Amino acid sequence: MARKTGSHSDITGPRVRAAALQLFARDGFAAVSMRQIAAEVGVQAGALYLYTPDKQALLFDLLKAHMDDVLSHWAAEPKGTGPQAALEAFVRFHIRFSLTRAEAVFLSYMELRNLTPEHFAQIEALRRAYEDQLEAILEDGQAAGIFAVPDTKLATMAIIAMLTGVNTWYREGGRLSRDRVEQIYQDMVRRAVQA
Amino acid sequence: MARKTGSHSDITGPRVRAAALQLFARDGFAAVSMRQIAAEVGVQAGALYLYTPDKQALLFDLLKAHMDDVLSHWAAEPKGTGPQAALEAFVRFHIRFSLTRAEAVFLSYMELRNLTPEHFAQIEALRRAYEDQLEAILEDGQAAGIFAVPDTKLATMAIIAMLTGVNTWYREGGRLSRDRVEQIYQDMVRRAVQA
DNA sequence: CTTGGAATTGAACGCGCGTGCAGATACCAC
DNA sequence: GTGGTATCTGCACGCGCGTTCAATTCCAAG
Numbered sequence: 001m002a003r004k005t006g007s008h009s010d011i012t013g014p015r016v017r018a019a020a021l022q023l024f025a026r027d028g029f030a031a032v033s034m035r036q037i038a039a040e041v042g043v044q045a046g047a048l049y050l051y052t053p054d055k056q057a058l059l060f061d062l063l064k065a066h067m068d069d070v071l072s073h074w075a076a077e078p079k080g081t082g083p084q085a086a087l088e089a090f091v092r093f094h095i096r097f098s099l100t101r102a103e104a105v106f107l108s109y110m111e112l113r114n115l116t117p118e119h120f121a122q123i124e125a126l127r128r129a130y131e132d133q134l135e136a137i138l139e140d141g142q143a144a145g146i147f148a149v150p151d152t153k154l155a156t157m158a159i160i161a162m163l164t165g166v167n168t169w170y171r172e173g174g175r176l177s178r179d180r181v182e183q184i185y186q187d188m189v190r191r192a193v194q195a
Numbered sequence: 196m197a198r199k200t201g202s203h204s205d206i207t208g209p210r211v212r213a214a215a216l217q218l219f220a221r222d223g224f225a226a227v228s229m230r231q232i233a234a235e236v237g238v239q240a241g242a243l244y245l246y247t248p249d250k251q252a253l254l255f256d257l258l259k260a261h262m263d264d265v266l267s268h269w270a271a272e273p274k275g276t277g278p279q280a281a282l283e284a285f286v287r288f289h290i291r292f293s294l295t296r297a298e299a300v301f302l303s304y305m306e307l308r309n310l311t312p313e314h315f316a317q318i319e320a321l322r323r324a325y326e327d328q329l330e331a332i333l334e335d336g337q338a339a340g341i342f343a344v345p346d347t348k349l350a351t352m353a354i355i356a357m358l359t360g361v362n363t364w365y366r367e368g369g370r371l372s373r374d375r376v377e378q379i380y381q382d383m384v385r386r387a388v389q390a
Numbered sequence: 391c392t393t394g395g396a397a398t399t400g401a402a403c404g405c406g407c408g409t410g411c412a413g414a415t416a417c418c419a420c
Numbered sequence: 421g422t423g424g425t426a427t428c429t430g431c432a433c434g435c436g437c438g439t440t441c442a443a444t445t446c447c448a449a450g
Contacts, residue, residue: 028308030225034438046440047398055438110305113223150379154371157364158357158383165356176349184345188353192387229408241410242428250408392450399444407435414429420422 012061013051015041020058025103029059029111059111060119066104067126073097074133083141087193090134091186094163099178102167109164131156138193148195159189207256208246210236215253220298224254224306254306255314261299262321268292269328278336282388285329286381289358294373297362304359326351333388343390354384 019040023032034055038045052058074097079089098105108127112120135156141147149155163185170181214235218227229250233240247253269292274284293300303322307315330351336342344350358380365376 026308028223028225030223031309033436035436044399045438046400049439050397113221114226150382151371154376154379155383157360158380161360161363162353162357165352165360168356169352176346181349184349185353187345188350188387191389192383194386228406230406238427239429240408241430244409245427394449395447397444397446399442401441401443403438403440405437407437408433410433411431412429413431414427416427417425419424 012058016048016051016058017062017065021062021103021107024059024062024111025106029055029107029114056114056116056119059107060115060123062104063108063111063115063119063123064126066101066108067123067130069101069104070097070130071126074130083137083144083146084190086137087141087147087189088186090137091159091163091189092182094160095166095182095185096178098164098167099170105164105167131160134159141193146195147193149193155193159192162189207253211243211246211253212257212260216257216298216302219254219257219306220301224250224302224309251309251311251314254302255310255318257299258303258306258310258314258318259321261296261303262318262325264296264299265292265325266321269325278332278339278341279385281332282336282342282384283381285332286354286358286384287377289355290361290377290380291373293359293362294365300359300362326355329354336388341390342388344388350388354387357384 016037019037020032023037023040034048035045037058038048041048048058052061074090074093077089077093079086108123112123115123135152138147138149138152138155142149142152166181166185170176170178172178176184211232214232215227218232218235229243230240232253233243236243243253247256269285269288272284272288274281303318307318310318330347333342333344333347333350337344337347361376361380365371365373367373371379
């Protein structure tokens with residue numbers, strides 16, 4: 001079995017993952033059948049169980065991989081010097097990354113309730129770890145007297161919600177370029193937290 | 196039949212609506228069966244069809260009623276004088292209303308894809324009408340030189356996303372009171388748009 | 391060319407789904 | 421009490437679901 005041998009270790013087959021991601025994002029986890037995913041891959045339904053123990057684990061794999069992806073890419077992002085630059089880097093990164101991974105981002109906050117409690121807790125922890133990255137920046141700026149934020153946790157949630165919201169309306173080739181959007185959001189965020 | 200006679204006109208039975216709202220919000224539209232809703236009401240599944248033509252229309256009724264509710268309550272909200280006061284009123288209203296109607300708000304942006312295109316268009320139009328209320332405030336302030344917003348449409352989406360995000364983390368009896376949350380968000384929003 | 395394990399099929403399982411409908415029941419005007 | 425109508429039950433229908441598994445096909449190593 002592919003699951004126990006091969007060089008993929010415990011990674012779900014790429015073609016299966018891609019199909020599942022696309023369909024889950026478009027129609028919702030509960031509305032997509034294993035047969036539909038299989039058809040997209042060009043295989044019979046039973047063959048999917050060579051790559052995942054069950055449907056729910058397939059969803060978890062997608063969310064887990066996405067969160068790992070977010071965290072590792074943020075870790076590798078240049079952050080400049082000081083809280084101001086770091087905040088700007090975060091805003092730019094979050095918007096850019098969310099737009100290039102729109103389906104995964106969408107899944108990650110729409111389908112959490114379809115995870116088992118154990119899997120949910122894992123994703124939740126990764127999400128919190130990401131939020132903590134932003135909160136640390138705000139705390140630094142607050143300590144340095146650059147930012148005036150009454151509650152860093154609230155400000156963190158507010159900023160992330162605002163940034164993630166870009167996914168709901170931004171369309172490639174629309175009125176505003178991605179660069180322009182990033183710039184405007186940076187201005188708004190900077191003013192919202194500045195001392 | 197209740198649907199064709201009675202004083203309810205075409206309004207779905209209140210008990211059915213309440214049960215559907217609660218279950219759809221908790222488990223998702225696709226994951227809730229008509230039998231579960233019926234059980235919650237204390238009735239057999241077939242009886243639900245006295246109140247709704249089908250499952251999808253039940254969802255639409257909930258979303259439509261919510262959007263009407265939002266718009267009529269905002270219309271009745273005192274808005275003070277001038278863009279600054281109006282913006283504060285909007286922020287306060289949106290947070291307060293979203294928190295008291297958490298389930299409906301959640302449904303309204305999670306289950307849009309389960310509507311028929313016609314129903315979707317109706318809800319979308321109401322949503323845009325609501326967004327236009329905020330955008331008009333920003334435009335007024337911009338024209339008056341009170342606000343400095345490069346793009347009122349973008350700012351509208353950013354602010355609404357930020358405010359609606361409160362629903363994802365706020366818990367009654369938590370660290371921050373509702374009044375305090377409203378106050379902090381008002382400060383952030385005001386600073387984000389102020390000239 | 392043989393062989394053996396990996397990959398996949400195809401059929402089957404039990405189940406719950408949304409919905410329809412004939413018949414039973416509850417309720418209210420007379 | 422009787423009649424009629426609003427309400428609801430109980431069952432049925434066809435269907436697609438997630439998942440399993442024996443049987444088959446594929447393919448590289450010997």
